[in-house]
Amino acid sequence: xxxxxxxxxxxxxxxxxxxxxxxxxxxxxxxxxxxxxxxxxxxxxxxxxxxxxxxxxxxxxxxxxxxxxxxxxxxxxxxxxxxxxxxxxxxxxxxxxxxxxxxxxxxxxxxxxxxxxxxxxxxxxxxxxxxxxxxxxxxxxxxxxxxxxxxxxxxxxxxxxxxxxxxxxxxxxxxxxxxxxxxxxxxxxxxxxxxxxxxxxxxxxxxxxxxxxxxxxxxxxxxxxxxxxxxxxxxxxxxxxxxxxxxxxxxxxxxxxxxxxxxxxxxxxxxxxxxxxxxxxxxxxxxxxxxxxxxxxxxxxxxxxxxxxxxxxxxxxxxxxxxxxxxxxxxxxxxxxxxxxxxxxxxxxxxxxxxxxxxxxxxxxxxxxxxxxxxxxxxxxxxxxxxxxxxxxxxxxxxxxxxxxxxxxxxxxxxxxxxxxxxxxxxxxxxxxxxxxxxxxxxxxxxxxxxxxxxxxxxxxxxxxxxxxxxxxxxxxxxxxx
Ligand SMILES: *Cc1c(COP(=O)(O)O)cnc(C)c1O
Numbered sequence: 001x002x003x004x005x006x007x008x009x010x011x012x013x014x015x016x017x018x019x020x021x022x023x024x025x026x027x028x029x030x031x032x033x034x035x036x037x038x039x040x041x042x043x044x045x046x047x048x049x050x051x052x053x054x055x056x057x058x059x060x061x062x063x064x065x066x067x068x069x070x071x072x073x074x075x076x077x078x079x080x081x082x083x084x085x086x087x088x089x090x091x092x093x094x095x096x097x098x099x100x101x102x103x104x105x106x107x108x109x110x111x112x113x114x115x116x117x118x119x120x121x122x123x124x125x126x127x128x129x130x131x132x133x134x135x136x137x138x139x140x141x142x143x144x145x146x147x148x149x150x151x152x153x154x155x156x157x158x159x160x161x162x163x164x165x166x167x168x169x170x171x172x173x174x175x176x177x178x179x180x181x182x183x184x185x186x187x188x189x190x191x192x193x194x195x196x197x198x199x200x201x202x203x204x205x206x207x208x209x210x211x212x213x214x215x216x217x218x219x220x221x222x223x224x225x226x227x228x229x230x231x232x233x234x235x236x237x238x239x240x241x242x243x244x245x246x247x248x249x250x251x252x253x254x255x256x257x258x259x260x261x262x263x264x265x266x267x268x269x270x271x272x273x274x275x276x277x278x279x280x281x282x283x284x285x286x287x288x289x290x291x292x293x294x295x296x297x298x299x300x301x302x303x304x305x306x307x308x309x310x311x312x313x314x315x316x317x318x319x320x321x322x323x324x325x326x327x328x329x330x331x332x333x334x335x336x337x338x339x340x341x342x343x344x345x346x347x348x349x350x351x352x353x354x355x356x357x358x359x360x361x362x363x364x365x366x367x368x369x370x371x372x373x374x375x376x377x378x379x380x381x382x383x384x385x386x387x388x389x390x391x392x393x394x395x396x397x398x399x400x401x402x403x404x405x406x407x408x409x410x411x412x413x414x415x416x417x418x419x420x421x422x423x424x425x426x427x428x429x430x431x432x433x434x435x436x437x438x439x440x441x442x443x444x445x446x447x448x449x450x451x452x453x454x455x456x457x458x459x460x461x462x463x464x465x466x467x468x469x470x471x472x473x474x475x476x477x478x479x480x481x482x
Contacts, residue, residue, distance in 0.1 A: 003461060004058050011045040017052055062461055064405050066273070070431050072358075074377045074408035074420025075168065075216055077246050077268035084338060085271060085331040094330060099322045103307055110306035113323055114299045116333045117283075123336070123344065124242065124262055125255025126285030131324040132295050136243040138319070139263030139282030140174035140210070142295065145316045146286060147208050147237045147261060148178055149293040153314065158207035158236075164193050166215040166412050168241055180207060187414060191217040191370040193227060202234050208261075212241040213254070216412035216420070218355065218374035220247070228258025237261060243282070245269040246424065247352060247375035250345030260287045269347070270332035281328040295319045350425035351376040354432060358421055361436035365443040369415050377422035381415050385446040390453050392417045395442055397464060398456035402438040 047055070064071075071078035088094075097109055117129040133139035144161070151157045161175035164185045172182040183201055188194040193211065202209075209231045214220045221227065228238045240254050243265040248254070254262045266281040267274035274280055286294070296315045297308035308323075336344065352375045359368070359378040367383035382392040396406030396419070408420040423432060445452050457463060 004055070004062065007045045007047065007052070007055055008043060010051055010055065011043075011047055013046060015046045015048050015051075017047065017049040069403060069405070070423070070427055070435055071405040072407045072421045072423050072435065073405060074218075074379065074422040075244060075411070076274075076408065077244055077265070077376075077422060077424055078274075078405075079246075079268075079271060079424035080426035081271045081273050081331075082335065082338070085334045088334040089327045089330050094326070097326075104305070107305050109326065110299050110308075112330055112333055113326070114301065114306055116329050116336075117299065119333070119336050120264065120283055120285060123249060123253070124245070124264065124285045125253030126259075126262060127255075127288045128291050128294065129283050129285045130294050130298070130319075131281065131283045131329050132319050133263065133282040133284060134320055134325055135267075135280040136241075136263060136265045136282040137170040137174055139265075139284045140170055140239075140241065141177055142282075142316075142319050143239055143261040143263055143284045143286075144174055144178040144180070144208070144210075145319075146284070146290045146293045147239065148180075149314070149316050150237070150290050151207055153293075154235075158205055160203075160206045162198070162201055162206055162209040164211060164215065165414055166191065166193075166217055166219075167210060167212050168216055168243065169411070171210045171212065171241055175208075175210060185209070187215075189370075190372045191215070191219045191414075192221050192223065192372070195223060195226065195230070198227065198230055202230055202236065204234050206231075206234060206236045208237040208239045210239040210241060212243075213257075214244070214247045214375045214377075217370055217372070217379050217415070218247075218377035218422075219370065219372050220375055224257045224259075232258065242285075243268055244376060244422075246422075247348055249348045250341060250343075251348045255285070255287070261285070261290065266328050266332040271335040272328045272331045279325040279328055281325045281332070283324075283329075297323065299323065347425050348376075351423075354423040354425060354427055355421070357429070357432050358423055358436060361432070362439055365440055366419065376424075377420060379412065379415050380419045380421065382417035382419065385443065386417065388446045388450045390446040390450050392419050394450075394453040394456060395419065395439075395446075398442050398445070398453050399438060400457040401459045402434075402441075404435055404438055 066078050066080055097106055113131055117131060120129045133142045148157050159181055160183050161180040162183050162185050163171050164187060166187045175182050185201060186194045186197045211221060213224060231238050237260040238258055240259040240262045242254055242262045245264050246269045249269060262285045263282045266272050292314040293316050295318055296310045296312055298312060300307055300309040355374060355376050355378050362380060366380035369381055382395060385395065392409050396409055399406045410418055411420060412418060
C-alpha cells in the first residue's frame with residue numbers, strides 16, 4: 001500500500017497550476033485566481049495541475065463506495081443505484097428550474113412531485129404523502145407532529161410515546177423532540193413486541209406506538225394488526241418506521257396493517273445515493289384523519305392544473321423550505337417507474353432471499369441470538385469469537401482487508417456485540433459467496449491467529465485508529481510543521 005502524501009507535502013515554492021497572460025490593466029486582488037487567497041494563507045500548497053489531479057484521483061480510489069463493491073451496512077440499505085436515475089436528475093429541464101418560479105411555469109416539476117406522492121400511496125397503502133422531510137429522522141418528527149396535531153384537535157395531545165427496545169435510535173429522539181415522554185416496550189424471546197407488555201403500557205395518556213417493521217433484528221412484527229388494535233382501542237396512533245421498506249415493497253402494505261403514519265426513506269429503498277450527509281428524503285404517509293394537518297404547501301390537482309396550496313388552516317406549518325429535496329424525489333420516481341409493480345415486488349423477494357442466503361451461510365460460524373426467521377437483514381453477534389478474545393470491531397476491521405465494507409456494529413442494542421448484515425437485492429450470488437467466504441476465514445483466524453484480527457486492517461492507508469481519541473480530540477485542521 002502506497003502512502004499518499006498530504007497535498008502540502010508535495011508543494012514546491014513557485015509552482016502553479018495555471019499561467020495567466022500578463023496583465024495589461026492595473027492588478028486588483030482577484031479571489032478567482034486564488035492569488036489573494038494564497039497570499040493570505042501561510043503554507044498554501046503550490047502544485048502543478050497534474051499533481052492536483054493525480055493526488056485527488058488517487059485519494060478517491062482509496063474511498064470505498066457502493067459503485068466499488070459490497071456494502072452490507074445493516075439498516076442502511078446501501079444498494080446499487082441505477083445510473084439512469086442520475087441521468088434523469090441531471091436533465092437541464094429539472095436542474096435549471098428556479099425554486100421561486102411561478103406555478104404555471106413548473107407544471108412538469110409539480111407533476112413529478114404529485115406522481116411520486118400518488119405512487120408512494122399505492123406502494124404503502126396510505127391515503128396521502130408529504131415529500132417535505134429531508135431524511136428519515138425528519139420524517140419521524142413530522143409524523144409525530146401530525147399525530148400531536150390530530151390529538152390536540154380531538155382535545156388532548158397526550159403525554160407518552162411507546163417505543164420497543166428493538167427500535168431504531170432515531171425513534172425515541174424524534175418523539176422526545178416533539179415533547180413526548182418515551183416509554184420502552186420489551187421484546188419477547190422471538191425478538192418481537194411483547195403483547196402483554198404493550199397491553200400493560202397502553203393507556204389514554206399514550207399518543208402513539210412507534211414501531212420499526214421489520215424491526216432492527218430484521219424480524220417482521222407478525223402481530224402488527226393485533227398491535228394496531230390494542231393501540232387504537234385506547235385512542236392512540238400506530239406509527240411505523242418504514243425507513244427500510246426493502247423487505248416489503250410490492251408484497252405487503254403498511255396501510256393494510258393498521259398503520260396510521262409511516263415514513264419511508266427514499267435514499268434507502270428507492271435508490272438514491274446516500275451516506276456522507278445527504279441529501280436524503282423521508283416522505284411521510286398518513287391516513288385520512290391526518291390530511292388536514294399536512295405541512296404546507298400541498299401540491300394539489302385542480303381544473304387549472306397543479307397548484308401549491310398554502311390555504312390550509314389546520315396545517316402544522318412548514319417543516320422545511322420549498323417542497324423537499326426535489327432531486328431525490330425525482331430519482332426515486334425514475335426508479336419506481338423503471339421497475340414497475342413486478343420489479344418492486346422482486347426487490348423485496350431478492351432482498352429477503354439474499355439476507356437469508358447469508359444467514360444460512362454463516363450459521364454455526366457466528367452466533368445468532370434469535371432463531372426467528374428474518375427478512376431483509378440478519379443480526380449475528382461476536383459471542384463465539386469472544387471465546388478467543390475477538391470482538392465485533394476486530395471482525396469488522398479485518399473485513400476491510402478483504403475489500404469489503406463492514407456491516408453495522410453494536411446495533412441493535414438488544415444484541416450484545418452485534419453484526420447487522422443487510423446485503424440488499426442488488427448483490428449477485430458471487431458477491432454474497434465472497435462475503436461469506438471472507439467471514440468464514442475471519443472466524444477461522446479468530447480461532448487460529450487472533451493477533452492478525454486485533455491488528456486489522458492491514459491493507460489501508462490508515463490502520464486501526466484510537467476511536468476514543470479520534471472522537472474526543474479530533475484533528476480537523478492541517479497545520480504546518482513547526
Ligand atoms: C436510517 C433509518 C432511520 C433514519 O433515517 P435518516 O435518513 O438517517 O434520518 C430511521 N429508522 C430506521 C429503521 C432507519 O434504518
